[in-house]
Amino acid sequence: MSNRSHSVSEASNASYKASNLSFNMSQPLVHLVVILMSLAWVLPTLGLLTSSVRPPQAVANSGWWTVFLNPFDFTQFTLANYRQVLGQTGMARGFLNSLAITLPATFLPMLLGAFAAFAFAWLDFPGRKALFIIVVGLLAVPLQISLIPILRLYSRAGLAGTFAAIWLAHTAYGLPFSVYLLRNFFGSLPGELFEAAYIDGASPAAAFFRLALPMSGAALASLGIFQFLWVWNDLLVALIYLGGSSSVAPLTLVLSSLVGSYGQQWHVLTAAAFVTMIVPLAVFFSLQRYFVRGILAGSVKG
Amino acid sequence: MFKRSLKSALVLGLVVALMATGSVALAAGKTITMMGTWGGQELEAFQKMVAPFEKSTGIKVEFTGTRDLATVLTTRVEAGNPPDVAALPNPGMMKELAAEGRLVDLSKILDMKQAKKDYAPVWLDLGAYKDKLQAIFISADVKSLVWYNPKQFAAKGYKVPRTWDEMTALSDKIAANGGTPWAVGLESGAASGWPGTDWIEDIMLRTAGPEVYDKWVNHDIPWTDAHVKKAFEIFGKIARNEKYLYGGTAGTLSTNFGDSVNALFTNPPRAYLHRQATFIQSFIKQNNPGVAAGKDYTFFALPPIDPKWGTPVLGAADMVAVFRDTPETRAFARYLASAKAQEIWVTSLGKVSANKGVSLNAYKDPLTRQAAEILVNARVFRFDGSDLMPAAVGSGAFWKGILDYVSGQDLDSVLKNIEDAADQAYTSGAATNK
Structure with a gap:
């Protein structure tokens, strides 16, 4: 039985490789699309993460991307939001x-x-x-x-x-x-x-x-x-x-x-x-x- | 490998589940379940308010807050599984529940002699449906306020306007000096537009008076009525005026209502005036640490337009209704109606109390005391009309109409659209065409 399941997964591996080959033809384009799509998906999450470590008045007054103007200024970050969430009764x-x-x-x-x-x-x-x-x-x-x-x-x-x-x-x-x-x-x-x-x-x-x-x-x-x-x-x-x-x-x-x-x-x-x-x-x-x-x-x- | 982890996870799940159900059984005692919209600071204040009650009676109050109260409460009531007590955000919801006979008549529970001493008749009337007292008010928010920064006013020599014309003159003066008079924010997620409805309601009360206002809310006059049109036009003189608005109409449409007030606290100020309810204080404090109530921000009552109607007060209030008549809920309702409970609640949130037993001295900050004075002295108090209208209008077409109007759509077609929605949504009202 284990033999059979092995052969099943091998077959799927083979077809995976075959499709990989045809992708090679237009790889740069595919990469570009993939990168753009991942960026589009990750960007809001990144904004959320940045906002979560900023003090509320900063969140209200400027965009999250502004922290990247001087990313090594650690005084602009705070864990207060996390403390409040985890400390919630x-x-x-x-x-x-x-x-x-x-x-x-x-x-x-x-x-x-x-x-x-x-x-x-x-x-x-x-x-x-x-x-x-x-x-x-x-x-x-x-x-x-x-x-x-x-x-x-x-x-x-x-x-x-x-x-x-x-x-x-x-x-x-x-x-x-x-x-x-x-x-x-x-x-x-x-x-x-x-x-x-x-x-x-x-x-x-x-x-x-x-x-x-x-x-x-x-x-x-x-x-x-x-x-x-x-x-x-x-x-x-x-x-x-x-x-x-x-x-x-x-x-x-x-x-x-x-x-x-x-x-x-x-x-x-x-x-x-x-x-x-x-x-x-x-x-x-x-x-x-x-x-x-x-x-x-x-x-x-x- | 997968099978083993599946098995162990299943076992873990059952163990956790058993632990949890076991402790539910242990926790069962005398409890009251309550639903409302409160969270955050409001929830903390609520827990502070009920703590003495829990201590003296041994009854535990379990509060569930959801901002989607209308949906959740309707579902649970329809299914015959309502909470014991609910905090309702407006009389519209109370009336719907009362009409279906879901609420307990509080006049049989409360000491009505004391209640009549504590509450002005208007508050008992507002909580009644067909001669039965269905809800009690534990606090109110005054909405007809204009917030400003007194330091900036003093620096520029601006004076607090006492009439609408003076306010317009002040706005012109600020604009002529190169400033921007108003900070208005209409964005509020799915509820965008509501801050504008408060403006229209306030203006309706000031130009047409409380009786026409009631007719408008009940759809006895159509939205295309001259009174309503006039109110929109007066609002439009501010809210469609690019010179008056910080960020112009585009900024007004896209700025969150809670953030727009921040424009008053920059140096130099981006704007000078902001019309919003008492609750905006919690936003001001949160977003602008270091600003002091009374010194850096304060308010004046939105001035009268027609002297005939004076300075009416538009407000919102928190009301409590009871679904199940048990000894515990009786005790709880009596406690919530008392000045002692409300004092804790209103002073921790900067709200004002409708209960005369709460003395003005109880308000720790001068601003809230001032708001309470405005409320107590108001000859005319009216509830936020959009909260009283059917949801399809009050939390739908009206909101959208505000956004359409501010973004430049023709007023007649805006009012026509709301009127069409009202015809669909109202079941009564002289102006309803079915």
Whole structure:
């Protein structure tokens, strides 16, 4: 089995090299475009970073780029914004709450989505296509329309304001994309593999756990990153289903309460943005080698 | 390798989740949940205000602040899961909730004798819907103020104007001396344009009077009415006048309302006058450390235009409404209505109190005391009209209309556009054509 997965990754390496060759023809142009695009993406973040280490009155009176006029004048920088954000009461609690919300709300849709995707890809049952189209169609439905009916169910069941409520909600909101991405990836796995396994007497469950899952690390990782980022950065869903009392409030809620009702003290949000970014960045970099392969998952269906 | 890290992460997730749910169970005691728009300093002041209550009753108040209160609160109320108490930013929202029967009648909870002693009738009327007291006011912001730098005024020999004509003459004089009279900033993200709506409302009160103002807010007169047109034109004499504005109309449209006031504190000053509510003080202090209230900045009441209507006060206020009638919320509502609680709240934020029990001496800085005096002495007080209109107009077409008008669009078509939106949004009002 490990042989086969090896050959799969070799094949993808080969096609990667082939495409690299054709890129060589117009490399300078490509480089220029890539550099320009990266600049366009990085520039706002750089501005944010610079603003986050400047005192509020400087932010209000001059542009962030002005610090580069004399970049070695360290008196123009301050860590006061970071101190204020990290010293905010409830920060540690919010961090813990965010983890408690995000980890299950990332793994549940991955796991359930993988079950469903496998069934859609490799099991034969009546209405398979129609069901799949319905699930994919859900991708286009805005989650906001479900807020009131679901909260109504939750408050009747006594779930409102509990972590279970938000795990379920995020799982449901994440499932259509999860099923869609994984089904296409599973569909691209070689069918002979499963036929051989079934001939050897494997059950669908065994085929799923011992063949499909181990070969899908890349797809699962990129799905995990998407779902993790979405849940980690979420404010609305938490605000509605959790209600925001300090024992359950995630980091996003704690940070949004730093700013006054007229937007006073918005400058601390610059520092807050970088504080919240740490965990998603760590997740991204630890999984990034799977990411590029995973993102191609749907596009190279064989 | 991947599988192992997945497993350990899953285990970690469950452990964290269990820890968290466990402590939720521990924390369950007597709590009141409350929602509002406050954050930052406001949240700190709120916690200061409720601390004595929590200490004496043992009830914990859990506050959630969101600047998107209208959406979140409506959703939670509709779903039958409202917070116990909410701080509402305007009577419009209170009326909508009261009309649906979602709010508790406070006259059954509060000591009404004391309430009538503490509040002028106008404040109890503003908090009432169909003869039921649905909300109490814990503080107010006075909006009809013009901020200036007294040192610069003294240096140039400028005098505080007492009438609108004097103010125009002063503006001309400043412009003739090579200065720029006004700093106006209309940018406020998705809410851009709102600072201009306050101008129109103030001018409406000063030219047409409170009764026409109420008709306008209720859409009993259309936006194309001569009164409304006149108010826009008077506003336009300042806000479309390139000589009057720091940064011209382009600067006015693109400068954030909280930053525009900074123009008063440069040397030489980039501008001399800035019309904004009491809350601008927190922006001034934050962006210009070292400036002192009273010495480097102070205000005068936006002067009258037509002597018949005097100097009306436009304002905003924080009101508290109760969704659930429990012994805890009763105690909390009584506490919030008291002068003792409001004194803590208003003095930490530079707001003014509508409660007569809060003595003028409680205001530590002279400016807030002065604002409180303006509020107490006002013969006419009106709520920020855009907050009372349906959201599609008051926080939509009106804002956009201000931006269109200042950027040079023809006034008749601006008013026509707002009128079209009003026809769609209002369900009542004599001027509403369906």
